[in-house]
Structure formats: C-alpha cells, structure tokens
Amino acid sequence: MPHTPIHIIGGGLAGSEAAWQVAEAGLAVVLHEMRPVRQTEAHKTDGLAELVCSNSFRSDDAGTNAVGLLHEEMRRAQSLIMAAGDRHKLPAGGALAVDRDLFSADVTRQLEGHPLISIERGEVAGLPPAEWDSVIIATGPLTSPPLSAAIQQLTGEGELAFFDAIAPIVHLDSIDASITWRQSRYDKAGPGGTGADYINCPMSREQYEAFIDALLAGDKTSFKEWEASTPYFDGCLPIEVMAERGRETLRFGPMKPVGLSNPHATTNGPGERLHAVVQLRQDNALGTLWNMVGFQTKLKHAEQVRVLRMIPGLENAEFARLGGLHRNTFLNSPKLLDGSLRLKAEPRLRFAGQITGCEGYVESAAIGLLAGRAAATERLRLAWVAPPATTAFGALLGHITGGHISIDDGPREGPRSFQPMNVNFGLFPELEAPSHDAQGRKIKGKERGAARKRALSARALADLDRWLAAPRQAAAE
C-alpha cells in the first residue's frame, strides 16, 4: 500500500529542504505554500526558498567557522538548499553569497519536478485537519496570523513575537568610485571570490563622530506599546541601537576598519590608517545592487536617506530598498518539542526552521533537513537517531530541543530566556585545544583558538560521516 503523504506547511528555506529530504527517502509529500495567494510583509515573490533580506549564507569556511561547518554537513547530507546555493554563488570574499532570484528559481524547479512532491498554493489558516497524520510546520518568522493563533492556543504559550531590522540596498551606479574601493577583508578570496569583493567606504574620525551624532539624533520608527519591550536578537541590532550602546560600538562591529587599506590618496596619502569603514556586498548576479553589510536600521525612510548619504562615497546614493522592521515568531521549543522536533502535546505535528528558535537561512534549512529526515524515518517505522551533539546539526538541534538550560517555567514578567540563535562553537561539547601542530611545534596564543576550532570541525565531520553511514534500525513498537 502506498504511504499516505507527509504534509509540509511553508515553502521557505526549512520547508523546501524538508520536502526534498522526505521525497528523497522515497515518500510522498504535499508542500503547502500560501504565496502568492497570500503574501507576508517581507516576501516579494511566489518563489520557494525566497531570501527576504541579505543574500549571504555567511562564512563558507568549514575549518574554523561554525556556519561554514554547517554548510559542509548539509552538503554531505545531500541538502537541496546548499546544492542550489553552490550553483548560484556570487563573489563575496570568505562568505557564500548567492543570486537570490536564480537560487529561488532553482529550488522551485527542483521541487516542482520531483515525482513525489506536489505543491499546493494556499494558506493553512488554522490547525491542520486531523487526517494529516504527519505534518511539518515550517511557516517561519512571519507565520500567518490565523495559524499562529491556532498554534498559540494549542501550546498555551504567550505571544512570541519581536522585531528585527533589515539593511538597505544601494544601486551601484550611484556609488562614488573615486572615494570607495574594492577589497575583501584581509584580501580573503573565499568560494568564487577574488579578494576584492566588497565596496568599502572610508571614514575619518571627524566623519565617524558626525555620523554617530546623526544616528543618535535620527527620527526612529516608533513602536507600538507592546512592541517596545520586546528584545532584539543580538546578531541583528539596528545601527542606531548599536550607537546608543556606545559611540565606539559600531567601530568594533559592522564598521570595523581591520584588514582593509584605502588605495586612494587621502590627507595622509594612500594606505593611511582607517578610522571606520562601511562595507557593501554584491546582492544580485548582474552586480547592479549592493547590500550595506550589518546596516539594519529602523530610522524613518527620509531620515535613512539623509543619514546614510553622510557616508563618504554614498553622498548621491540611490536606494533600491531601505531598512525596515520585521516580526519574528518562535516557539519556546526546549519546553514544547521533543528530540525529533515533534510537539509533545500533539506528536503528529513537527516544527522546522526559524519558528523553532534557530536564526538564519542556513540554520533554518538545516533544521528543515533534520525534520524531514525525522518525519521520513518515522513513516518508514525506523528508529530516529539524532545527529551526535558534536556535529553542527546536533549542536543546533540541542539548542532547540534541550541544550538550553535556564528555561523559565513559572509565570514570566520579563522576556523568556530561550532566544533564537545562530549556530556557533559555544553550542558544541568542549574539546581540549591541541597544544602542538602536526609537525610537533608548540601552538601559541591566538593560534590555539583557531586550532581548537579546527579540531572541533574535524571531530564534527568524522562523527557526521559515521551518523550518515549508520544503518537504520526498526523502531520499537
């Protein structure tokens, strides 16, 4: 008898990956995506796996960076999202950036063309019907209100939304090339890059101080009362909030001047020590649009144009998109979900992607990959074995389903303690940093940190390969 289909709600990063994994396990999938019938406040197209903001999957360095390691683990697990990302990569130094339109079109084509996947366009506007016995909910940070309300009623949790800010995009032909220059930090070439992949805007001390003054005085989008106390995710702080935390915060964050040298003649001649730098990264394959790196902002639009044009090289900048605010809906997963991402209160429902409390395109797709595999394993009546905690998959899953220890079970007054997180080496079980290199030389100072990360990565990939190769046992009845 053919298997009844697994239903996946949401064709974003997580839902697309989950659908692929289930279908590749030989099982039928129905993927429900509400766009274009109903849009979200951030998506612009009807494409599956649309990237709503930056076009970067971040570092592709599997040796010393946790998200680079996650890329590699996903590639080894036959990820659709990584394969499409690799096919449409753009130059971006050590990062993996993609052409968002070609990437999304590729994912859509692969899913539409799979014989075991059918795609239904329409909103699932409440709890899935009872006859859907295996469901993955991957509706993301902008889950439609009727579905969030239904989930909320089921879980008994309070409203779980807060606001993040997004970065502006500039037209290349409006950037002054006599002031800016192209260079990647430390001239790092990375995948598909040249070492000169970013556009850099230099700032002197005076220009930086004037810019901070303008940010602090700038007219901000006002929050509704209940939004005002909701915290930002630290990796996505608006520049004006960073400036409020301290005048030097931006210079140690997105505006840090390290690893760059200005070739243009300035007061002190070429190569002068830079005080601060604003970087822009290519956003489309044509190279006509450039994204301001780390420049999320909630300044009012007219104010953004005025303040951002104070940046040397951007005096006449034309903006293809200005910064803005977005909603982020996520569950208190460590309390609500089991180790295979099922809702404890209703195990036919699994969750995947950002709604589970991971953060970022890659992490969301990775949790989609695991949810898809877990759902397929269950349908095939095999025992689910979670990826080892030493892998990036396992570390991320651990954060969501149990790794976070200070769960507030009592009545809450402040924000909940479980917060969305990018994958990072802090989530991995400890490993003693090697003291000597392969040649027997003592590893010193800063090098030890990098050596520790390389050791964590090597351990992760070896454990992952064993996990992927292990035969699956029948589930206990």
Ligand SMILES: Cc1cc2nc3c(=O)[nH]c(=O)nc-3n(C[C@H](O)[C@H](O)[C@H](O)COP(=O)(O)OP(=O)(O)OC[C@H]3O[C@@H](n4cnc5c(N)ncnc54)[C@H](O)[C@@H]3O)c2cc1C
């Ligand atoms: C404005 C904004 C900017 C962001 N910027 C970045 C960034 O720069 N870098 C980064 O790594 N991450 C960013 N994120 C986070 C990003 O959303 C996630 O990393 C990633 O897209 C989440 O993947 P997902 O599959 O969980 O959700 P999504 O990719 O959002 O996919 C969810 C899908 O579910 C659909 N859907 C929702 N409700 C229903 C329903 N009831 N029925 C049917 N379909 C439904 C939606 O239309 C959508 O297609 C941003 C998020 C937002 C909102």
